[in-house]
Every structure is written in C-alpha cells, then in structure tokens.
Amino acid sequence: MTQKPYKLVQIDEVRWEIPRTGKMRVPGLIYTDARTLPDIEKDESADQVYNVAQLPGIVGRSLAMPDVHWGYGFPIGGVAAFDEHEGVVSPGGVGYDINCGVRIALTGLNKESLYPRIRPLIDSFFAKVPSGVGSRGGIRLNKSELSKVLKAGAAWAVSQGMGEESDLDRIEAGGALQGADPSVVSDRAFERGKDQLGTLGSGNHFLEIGFIEKIFDEDTAAQWGIVQDQVTVMVHSGSRGLGYQVCDDFLARMVKSVAAEGIELPDRQLACTRLHTPLAREYLGAMAAAANFAFANRQILMHLARTTWEKSLGISPRELQFRLLYDVCHNVAKFEMHTLNGQKRRVMVHRKGATRAFPKNHPELSEVYRSTGQPVLIPGDMGRASYILAGQEGAMNETFGSACHGAGRILSRHEALRQTKGRSIERELQDQNVYPRWVGRKTLREEFPHAYKDVSIVVDVVQRAGLARKVARIRPMGVVKG
DNA sequence: ATGTAC
Numbered sequence: 001m002t003q004k005p006y007k008l009v010q011i012d013e014v015r016w017e018i019p020r021t022g023k024m025r026v027p028g029l030i031y032t033d034a035r036t037l038p039d040i041e042k043d044e045s046a047d048q049v050y051n052v053a054q055l056p057g058i059v060g061r062s063l064a065m066p067d068v069h070w071g072y073g074f075p076i077g078g079v080a081a082f083d084e085h086e087g088v089v090s091p092g093g094v095g096y097d098i099n100c101g102v103r104i105a106l107t108g109l110n111k112e113s114l115y116p117r118i119r120p121l122i123d124s125f126f127a128k129v130p131s132g133v134g135s136r137g138g139i140r141l142n143k144s145e146l147s148k149v150l151k152a153g154a155a156w157a158v159s160q161g162m163g164e165e166s167d168l169d170r171i172e173a174g175g176a177l178q179g180a181d182p183s184v185v186s187d188r189a190f191e192r193g194k195d196q197l198g199t200l201g202s203g204n205h206f207l208e209i210g211f212i213e214k215i216f217d218e219d220t221a222a223q224w225g226i227v228q229d230q231v232t233v234m235v236h237s238g239s240r241g242l243g244y245q246v247c248d249d250f251l252a253r254m255v256k257s258v259a260a261e262g263i264e265l266p267d268r269q270l271a272c273t274r275l276h277t278p279l280a281r282e283y284l285g286a287m288a289a290a291a292n293f294a295f296a297n298r299q300i301l302m303h304l305a306r307t308t309w310e311k312s313l314g315i316s317p318r319e320l321q322f323r324l325l326y327d328v329c330h331n332v333a334k335f336e337m338h339t340l341n342g343q344k345r346r347v348m349v350h351r352k353g354a355t356r357a358f359p360k361n362h363p364e365l366s367e368v369y370r371s372t373g374q375p376v377l378i379p380g381d382m383g384r385a386s387y388i389l390a391g392q393e394g395a396m397n398e399t400f401g402s403a404c405h406g407a408g409r410i411l412s413r414h415e416a417l418r419q420t421k422g423r424s425i426e427r428e429l430q431d432q433n434v435y436p437r438w439v440g441r442k443t444l445r446e447e448f449p450h451a452y453k454d455v456s457i458v459v460d461v462v463q464r465a466g467l468a469r470k471v472a473r474i475r476p477m478g479v480v481k482g
Numbered sequence: 483a484t485g486t487a488c
Contacts, residue, residue, distance in 0.1 A: 095483070096483050097483040134484085192484095192485075240484085247483095
C-alpha cells in the first residue's frame with residue numbers, strides 16, 4: 001500500500017480532518033464516524049477532498065459529507081466554496097447531472113388504505129412515466145419554447161397547468177436559478193433535451209411511494225403537515241441529456257483554458273475557470289439553464305404522478321390531498337453570502353451530492369420555512385428508509401449551509417452485480433413489502449439496498465454534527481426505477 | 483448521472 005501524501009486526523013466523534021499540507025490552500029474536513037470511516041478509506045474520496053483543497057481561491061475547508069464516495073474530479077458528497085474574486089467554478093464540482101435533486105409530496109392517505117392498492121398504483125406509474133436511459137415521450141418542445149423552460153424552470157410547468165403557483169415557495173431558489181442563459185447552451189444540448197422533459201432517467205433516479213414510519217421532531221412535523229403513517233411521494237431526477245451535454249461541453253473548453261489561466265491541477269478532472277472570466281459567466285449561465293430544466297422536469301413528473309394516481313385509482317383530489325413539501329438540488333453551484341472569520345463574503349458554493357440545509361431565519365428561505373429551517377430531503381435505498389431533515393445553524397457555521405444528500409454508494413455497479421448473482425432482488429424487496437417496477441435488465445441488482453451505506457447512519461452523523469436535525473423517516477412501499 | 487464510445 002502506497003503512503004498517502006496527507007494525514008486523516010480524528011477531531012471528535014464525527015469529524016476527521018486533513019490538515020493543510022503540500023499544495024493544499026485550506027484543510028479538508030470529512031464528516032463521518034467509526035462506522036462509515038472504513039467505507040471512506042476504501043475508495044479515493046479522501047484523495048479527492050485533498051485535491052479540491054488545492055484549487056485557486058478555495059475558502060474555509062474542502063468538505064465531505066458522511067455519504068461521500070468517489071466521483072468525477074470532486075467527490076460525490078463534497079462541498080467547496082470559492083472566493084468571488086480569486087476563486088474558480090468547476091463543472092466537475094457540480095457533476096454531470098446538473099441539478100439532480102429530489103422532491104417529496106405529502107398526501108391525505110395512510111399506509112393501511114394504500115397497501116392493498118400499491119401494485120396497480122405502481123403499475124400505472126410505470127406505464128405513464130417515461131423511464132430508463134434515453135427515455136423520451138415526455139413533452140416535446142421546439143427551441144424557443146425550450147428556451148422559456150431554461151429561463152423559468154418550475155414556473156414554466158406551472159404556467160402550463162402542471163402544479164400550482166404555491167408550489168414555487170416550496171422549491172429551492174423558487175424553482176429557478178437566476179442568470180440562466182439559453183444562448184450559451186449548445187445546439188446539441190438543446191437537441192438532447194427537447195423531448196426529455198417529463199422523463200425520469202435511469203440509474204438511481206426513481207419515483208417512490210412510501211409512508212411516514214417515524215417522527216423525530218413533533219413540532220416541526222406538525223408545522224409541515226407530516227403525520228404518522230401518512231403516504232408520501234418522492235421523485236428523484238435531474239436534467240437528463242441536456243445537463244449532461246452542458247457539463248461535457250464546458251469540461252472540454254476548460255481542460256483547454258486551464259493552462260492559459262495559469263492554473264495548476266492535481267487532477268485533470270478538476271478542470272475549472274476563474275470566476276471573472278467570460279467562460280465562467282457562460283458556464284454559470286448554461287448551468288443555471290440546465291438546473292432550471294431539472295426543476296421543470298421534477299415539477300412535471302410530480303404532476304404526472306398526481307394525475308395518474310387520481311385516474312388509475314379513481315380517487316378525488318379532495319381525498320388524495322396531494323401537496324408539495326419541498327424540492328432540493330443535490331448538484332449545483334451558486335453564489336451565496338457566508339460568514340468566514342466574522343466577515344460576510346460572497347462565495348461560489350459547489351454542492352456535488354450535497355443538499356442545502358439553511359436554518360430558520362435564513363433570508364433566502366421562503367416565508368413557509370422561515371421559522372423552522374428548510375426541509376432537507378435525503379433519499380436512502382429502495383429497501384430501507386429515506387429521511388426528512390431540517391436545516392440547522394451548524395451548517396451555516398461549518399459547511400456553507402450544507403448537509404448530506406443520500407445514503408452514498410459503497411459498491412460499484414459491477415461489484416453490485418457480482419454480489420447479487422443468482423438472486424432475485426424483486427423477490428427480496430417484495431418480502432420487505434416494497435413493490436418495484438423497473439426498466440433496465442440490470443437496474444434492480446445494480447441498485448439493490450446494500451450497494452449503499454445505511455442512510456440511518458449517514459443521517460445520524462449529520463445530526464450529531466449539528467448540520468441538520470431529523471424530522472421524520474419514510475419507509476418505501478413501492479418504486480419505479482429507470 | 484449519460485443516445486453507458488463520435
């Protein structure tokens with residue numbers, strides 16, 4: 001085993017530091033505990049935290065959440081903020097799936113009444129929601145109409161009758177990032193996106209029905225309208241081929257610009273550009289456009305779920321009481337105000353596989369969540385659980401207002417297939433009262449529950465670190481996987 | 483994550 005160029009030093013029960021050394025500009029900090037530390041030591045995610053700490057203009061620390069795992073350049077589960085003058089923006093710090101994210105809707109149903117009808121419900125979702133790699137058949141748009149989507153985000157879907165105006169207060173950034181510029185989105189990206197709006201995608205993207213299995217914070221749950229045994233709907237999807245193409249386009253350009261800007265990189269995958277360059281402005285404009293496509297996509301998918309539900313089970317809107325709880329980004333970069341050493345600064349926060357976790361009274365939160373902190377939505381795996389958390393002050397002090405985003409993979413897709421050879425994951429899930437429908441031949445085995453860390457441990461670390469608090473736990477009942 | 487390689 002080769003010696004690492006850095007040390008991993010335990011600070012307390014949930015914090016491990018990479019002290020500044022070599023070309024690091026800031027220290028690294030990984031949130032984990034003794035249970036998840038071995039998973040982190042197994043892959044290269046700590047190396048990636050160390051690499052990110054070397055980028056120009058990085059401030060605070062190079063951070064990793066307990067669900068961290070290896071990613072393209074930056075680790076998935078990573079958070080990094082950059083000074084607005086000296087810093088950079090990096091497509092690898094956002095990820096290929098720009099504004100991959102998740103939303104949860106609550107209903108007026110309870111688990112007992114739904115369990116007998118879960119199969120026809122999931123079957124009808126499977127029939128109506130386009131899923132899988134390259135899925136089309138969502139909404140077809142011409143270039144000028146798609147440009148409107150890229151500017152308006154979720155509000156475009158609402159303007160088409162898909163959802164309600166009040167949904168927008170329940171979406172991060174109101175369902176649209178500012179500064180979206182369709183003119184810097186390539187023709188190829190437009191081409192890939194034009195018939196993919198309202199499609200789920202593949203991999204770990206899903207549409208899941210579950211119920212509130214446990215409430216941890218009675219007051220917050222009551223304020224948010226969450227009750228024991230209540231049926232929930234969760235959508236996990238992103239910007240599809242359009243966002244992928246935006247990332248690809250700008251990575252190619254930045255790989256070339258890095259040398260000219262005099263930026264030295266420990267890894268080519270960290271390609272980036274200084275924030276004051278025209279290229280940065282273009283990337284941020286294209287990234288915001290792709291993020292808005294993803295906001296619109298989740299708004300449409302949720303509307304599709306609602307209308308399919310009402311039709312297939314013949315249930316009235318009054319009985320279903322379908323309403324959006326919240327929608328969060330898991331992959332995005334944004335200018336935000338943060339306090340560093342007592343000084344307020346505008347920084348470019350990269351969250352890649354990390355969720356914003358703003359606490360109560362944060363000025364960016366809509367009125368709806370001003371008194372509680374924002375909902376922080378954490379999907380787990382298909383078989384065990386997902387969590388609804390609330391942002392806490394500790395996140396503002398330590399992580400640029402961020403928390404974890406999920407369970408975090410521990411097995412590669414290849415390794416997951418190897419370990420599930422000859423097993424029926426469908427039957428195993430059904431034995432746990434989870435009814436799955438899926439598209440790809442290998443999807444279910446690649447995504448089987450133990451390909452992921454235990455989300456309960458991940459969330460426990462986040463709570464003990466003071467980044468977010470547990471509000472409720474969801475148990476899955478049925479799922480559509482792409 | 484991804485028309486899983488243009």
